Amino acid sequence: MIEGLILPDVEDAEAAMFWVGCAVGELRVQACVACGRRRMPPRTMCPWCGSFEVRWDVMSGRGHVWSVVVPHPPLLPAYGDQAPYNVVIVTLDDDPSIRFVGNVIADGGAALNSLDPHTVHIDDPVEAVFSQVADDVWLPQWRPVM
């Protein structure tokens, strides 16, 4: 595992159930129990109906690239060592109102630069995979759908 990556605090109450999902291979999206609307990033309260009750919907993990960039140094060392790499925003096929930031990589666990970043384009189909990056952290990532 690479030292020096910026990692989520998986114990943060607002998002903990998302990160638990990643650890068991599920891409979860928070939804309101009362009105059913999904929201990403998660929130403590539903802005549409005022409920504090939440549930976590498991998504299929299929999506399409909405935008893509290729960072170059100066970057933090853990990322600079892998640059240039792609970073994408993915829109979920199950619910196009939900987007995630991630990387298109060869497969779960692969390096950020495991694919030529210039082969990743807007509208490419992708599916979620999960990369373990610490004892307690799995990041949702994306691999190309052929």
Place this chain on the structure above:
Amino acid sequence: MIKDRTAIAGIGQTEFAKSLDRSEKRLALEAIKHALDDAGIEPSEVDGLASYTLETTEEAEIARNLGLGDITFFSQVGYGGGAGCGVVGHAAMAVATGQCNVAVAWRSRKRGAAASRPWSQVAARVRGQHQWTRPFGLLRPVDEIAMLARRYFHEFGGSREELASVAIAARHHANRNPGAMMHTKSLTLEQYLEARWICEPLCLYDNCLESDGAGAVVITSTERARDGAKPPVLIHSFAQSIPQQHQVMTNYFGDDPLLGPSWVCAARLWGNADATPNDVQVAQLYDAFSPLVPLSLEGYGFCKRGDGLGFCADGNLELGGLLPTNTSGGGMSEAYVHGFNLIVEAARQIRGESCSQVEGAEVSLVTSGEGVPTSALLFTKDKR
């Protein structure tokens, strides 16, 4: 409404450079002193202070050093580069409502100061919005804006050659401004296209400068300003905005990520003004990154959605174009002090003192950061 009830009575700034050896406090004090001298107003008359939450120089220290009067109003505005016009606007509202009589707004920044570069502060574990971006190597503000730029090109067309027009126009203005950091440096399309990447599709020249320096303005009632040393610059309209469901810098989680906070800010700004975008003769549009300029042109109503980039590429930001923009060189070629130099320049244009003066400018717009909770000011010439 505060329309025309307050005015900028004085402006001041330090020199700008990559590295100055004075402290942020010293730079702030110098800029404020210049602004008070410019206004012909004694420090003891100042009773209001407004600044950015990023500011490291405290109000009480500023007041004790400059010998200000009894302070009866002080406030700070958050969200980094989105704050600038808000800082001046809060001071104007305080003067208009009788909470103080003479206010000073300022920004002092040294690039080495950690508080000025929040993205470089590395915590081992992140919460809140950063947990959705930082682990994936989307680390810097430029990376976040590059996402919007790529999508803009996809939705509306456009090329790097067109985007280059933003940086090149700013450089032309800086070449006329002896105080600009890039005063003696040319920038051609060829240089732009050959520059190193920072985050594709954005290159080095799509980014603002790294600068040390400070700026300040003095805000007082229009009546009081008319007795000052310089002609008043009327604060005709002011607005701030946090749009519904906005998320700071990562607005791409929203329904329509290319509709930034400038749209909501513009509705309030024009709603409180007698002027329309057609009346604006010169603009200072916040330019931490070049894509913010076409996005702001669209948000503030200078062109339709998707036409902002073409508007830039047609030469309209240059002196002689439809809307000369960032006429001191802006954040990309004069200095980057979270947009405060843009406010000073917007006032200069009304006073007829710019190095890239728009002849007879009577309506001057300045905006703060697009992509974050933002603010804007409309300055007009005193017709009395």
